[in-house]
Amino acid sequence: xxxxxxxxxxEAAIREMVDMSLAAAGFxxxxxxxxxxxxxxxxxxxxxxxxxxWMLPGMSGIDxxxxxxxxxxxxxxxxxxxxxxxxxxxxxxxxxSGADDFVTKPFSPRELVSxxxxxxxxxxxxxxxxxxxxxxLKLDPLSHRVTAHDNxxxxxxxxxxxxxFFMTHPERVFTRGQLLDNVWGTNVYVEERTVDxxxxxxxxxxxxxxxxxxxxxxxxxxxxxxxxx
Amino acid sequence: xxxxxxxxxxEAAIREMVDMSLAAAGFxxxxxxxxxxxxxxxxxxxxxxxxxxWMLPGMSGIDxxxxxxxxxxxxxxxxxxxxxxxxxxxxxxxxxSGADDFVTKPFSPRELVSxxxxxxxxxxxxxxxxxxxxxxLKLDPLSHRVTAHDNxxxxxxxxxxxxxFFMTHPERVFTRGQLLDNVWGTNVYVEERTVDxxxxxxxxxxxxxxxxxxxxxxxxxxxxxxxxx
DNA sequence: CGTCGAGGTGACAGTTTCGTGGCAACTGGT
DNA sequence: ACCAGTTGCCACGAAACTGTCACCTCGACG
Numbered sequence: 001x002x003x004x005x006x007x008x009x010x011e012a013a014i015r016e017m018v019d020m021s022l023a024a025a026g027f028x029x030x031x032x033x034x035x036x037x038x039x040x041x042x043x044x045x046x047x048x049x050x051x052x053x054w055m056l057p058g059m060s061g062i063d064x065x066x067x068x069x070x071x072x073x074x075x076x077x078x079x080x081x082x083x084x085x086x087x088x089x090x091x092x093x094x095x096x097s098g099a100d101d102f103v104t105k106p107f108s109p110r111e112l113v114s115x116x117x118x119x120x121x122x123x124x125x126x127x128x129x130x131x132x133x134x135x136x137l138k139l140d141p142l143s144h145r146v147t148a149h150d151n152x153x154x155x156x157x158x159x160x161x162x163x164x165f166f167m168t169h170p171e172r173v174f175t176r177g178q179l180l181d182n183v184w185g186t187n188v189y190v191e192e193r194t195v196d197x198x199x200x201x202x203x204x205x206x207x208x209x210x211x212x213x214x215x216x217x218x219x220x221x222x223x224x225x226x227x228x229x
Numbered sequence: 230x231x232x233x234x235x236x237x238x239x240e241a242a243i244r245e246m247v248d249m250s251l252a253a254a255g256f257x258x259x260x261x262x263x264x265x266x267x268x269x270x271x272x273x274x275x276x277x278x279x280x281x282x283w284m285l286p287g288m289s290g291i292d293x294x295x296x297x298x299x300x301x302x303x304x305x306x307x308x309x310x311x312x313x314x315x316x317x318x319x320x321x322x323x324x325x326s327g328a329d330d331f332v333t334k335p336f337s338p339r340e341l342v343s344x345x346x347x348x349x350x351x352x353x354x355x356x357x358x359x360x361x362x363x364x365x366l367k368l369d370p371l372s373h374r375v376t377a378h379d380n381x382x383x384x385x386x387x388x389x390x391x392x393x394f395f396m397t398h399p400e401r402v403f404t405r406g407q408l409l410d411n412v413w414g415t416n417v418y419v420e421e422r423t424v425d426x427x428x429x430x431x432x433x434x435x436x437x438x439x440x441x442x443x444x445x446x447x448x449x450x451x452x453x454x455x456x457x458x
Numbered sequence: 459c460g461t462c463g464a465g466g467t468g469a470c471a472g473t474t475t476c477g478t479g480g481c482a483a484c485t486g487g488t
Numbered sequence: 489a490c491c492a493g494t495t496g497c498c499a500c501g502a503a504a505c506t507g508t509c510a511c512c513t514c515g516a517c518g
Contacts, residue, residue: 114418121406121421129272143455144402144447152458156505157449194507196465203466219464219515385494422476423496429477448475448504466513474505483501484495 002028003120006047008038008064009082010057014105018051021109022116036060039067047077049120054083070212078119082107125224132167135227137211139167148209158183163206166215166225175222199223231257232349235276235295238311239269239286247280247341254342262286264293271303273407275398278349282311309344361396364456366440368396377438384434387412387427392435395444395454404451428452 005027009015015031015107022029030045032038047069050068054061061081069075080101101119103112132139136149141164146153162183174182176192184190205217216224234256238244244260251258256436259274261267264285279297283290297303360369367376370393375382384392391412403411405421413419432444445453 111418114420117421118406118409118418121404142402143400143453144450158506178309190506191508193465193509197467197507200466200468217465387495419495420497422498425476426478426496429479432477446476461517462514464514467511468509469511470507470509472508474503476501476503478501479499481498482496485493485508487492488490 002026004028004030004045004047005049005116006032006034006038006041006045007009007031007051008056008061009051009053010034011053012083014053017109018112021112024109025113025116029114035061035064038064042074046074048077049116050077051116052079052081054081078124080116080119080139108113117166132164134170134225135211136209136212137167137206137214139164143155146206148206148211151209153206153208155202159202159205162198162202166223170225170227173221173224179223195223231255231446232278232377233257233259233274233276234278234280234345235261235267235270235274236280237262237264237285237290238280238282239260239284240282243282243311250341251345254345256345264289267293273410275303275411276306278345279306279308280311280345281308307349361393363396363399363454364440364443366396366435366443367436368393371387375435377435377440380438382437384436388431388434390404391427391431399454399456402447402450402453408452424452 003026005022007015007018007022007029009018009031010033012033015033019029019031019207030041030047032041035058037084038050038052052061052064056064064082065079068077068079078101080103083104088170101115103115129142131141137153138147139160140146144160146155146160146163157207162179176195179195180188180190180192199215199217203212204215206212214225214227218224232255234251236247236251238247238260239262241262244262245363248260258449259270259276261270267279281290281293282352285293292309294310297306297308350377360367360371362368365378366382367422368389369375373389375384375389377393379413391408394408394412408424409417409419409421428444428446432441435441435443442458443454443456447453
């Protein structure tokens with residue numbers, strides 16, 4: 001799942017340089033020369049981040065950022081502004097417009113990539129933080145730990161997410177497809193039988209303390225997490 | 230390391246004014262417009278103090294404070310409530326909100342800063358000055374020393390800050406990004422893998438006295454400091 | 459009892475993640 | 489200028505994790 005970045009910059013030289021750097025860093029880049037072109041691209045691909053030049057012909061970067069933030073579909077997309085000079089006033093005005101960070105030209109490819117990563121990791125927080133407990137089996141998302149009557153239980157990341165999903169949705173049958181959507185994520189193609197394998201691994205992980213039987217097979221339908229037999 | 234303050238306030242004008250004042254006083258400020266945003270910020274930056282508006286869209290300031298105080302990991306963070314002058318003030322003070330202080334709007338920046346410093350002095354032996362000890366490993370922020378069963382432990386400044394952050398927030402997983410934000414600083418752009426290197430150096434430093442195993446790897450998530458295996 | 463489909467199980471190879479040593483750049487003191 | 493300590497980054501290898509497959513077991517049903 002490649003991270004998509006929309007670059008809006010009118011100078012071809014800079015645009016190419018940025019394109020190269022980001023592509024080399026593993027990002028998927030979409031280029032636009034103007035705000036208008038940026039908007040039409042926005043309709044085709046929703047990017048994970050927008051790199052926006054401060055000075056643009058026609059619609060300025062500020063205008064573009066303001067319009068972005070108004071659109072509920074795009075308002076969560078972080079914006080990094082490219083400015084020519086580190087003018088303090090410009091920065092303040094930019095901040096009001098909703099930009100998440102500023103990079104002043106000239107900049108090194110390394111710095112640009114680094115700051116993009118920094119903005120991206122701030123934009124995506126982690127999931128819920130409530131401790132879940134069923135029948136002595138405790139799962140703590142904050143410490144990312146599972147204990148069975150205070151004994152540590154080891155499992156892989158996928159098993160952890162699977163168990164977390166089960167424990168927050170107990171007593172309910174899920175098909176393999178639903179589990180794939182909720183635990184693996186949409187837009188990923190994985191064989192449904194793979195769910196069986198991870199169910200097996202999860203069962204083995206929590207088996208030690210009589211906590212098997214918690215993950216139940218519903219023949220012909222899917223799986224269920226329940227304390228009742 | 231700079232004192233971090235989380236400001237939760239929906240009015241942009243007040244938020245900016247507070248931001249300016251606190252930044253001028255040497256604090257590191259994080260802004261949030263709503264309780265929800267505040268919580269997600271809380272996940273990334275653990276602040277030393279929270280400045281909380283009483284009237285918030287959605288989750289009210291009271292709700293937010295209560296939820297904070299319920300979380301054992303955040304319950305030690307002092308909270309200052311911002312209230313409008315008038316009829317609300319008395320009600321708020323009467324409620325069991327868990328706030329450490331109240332500041333009524335309108336207020337002067339000078340007053341706000343001095344109240345913040347007062348609360349920090351009063352409530353912060355936990356946060357930055359007190360000696361922390363876990364399992365015979367003692368860290369003294371004032372004398373900048375770490376001892377393991379009275380034997381001095383040597384490490385670099387970055388390892389010291391990393392260990393201090395870990396010891397004041399044990400039993401919780403932090404992603405590399407969160408560690409970068411909280412130990413290195415928000416406006417620093419460093420590769421996430423660099424965290425691994427300093428984790429290694431920290432482990433090597435405290436390894437001598439059986440105090441490895443304290444810094445634990447959580448595969449796919451980040452690192453955790455815990456006395457439990 | 460035999461058949462058949464659904465689910466369980468163990469193994470395996472590709473991929474991802476993490477640990478580790480080394481190195482160049484930088485800093486502050488002499 | 490030199491030296492010692494620190495820092496960030498890279499490259500390599502080890503270890504863990506993942507998705508699939510082939511094969512086995514189980515249960516329902518005629």
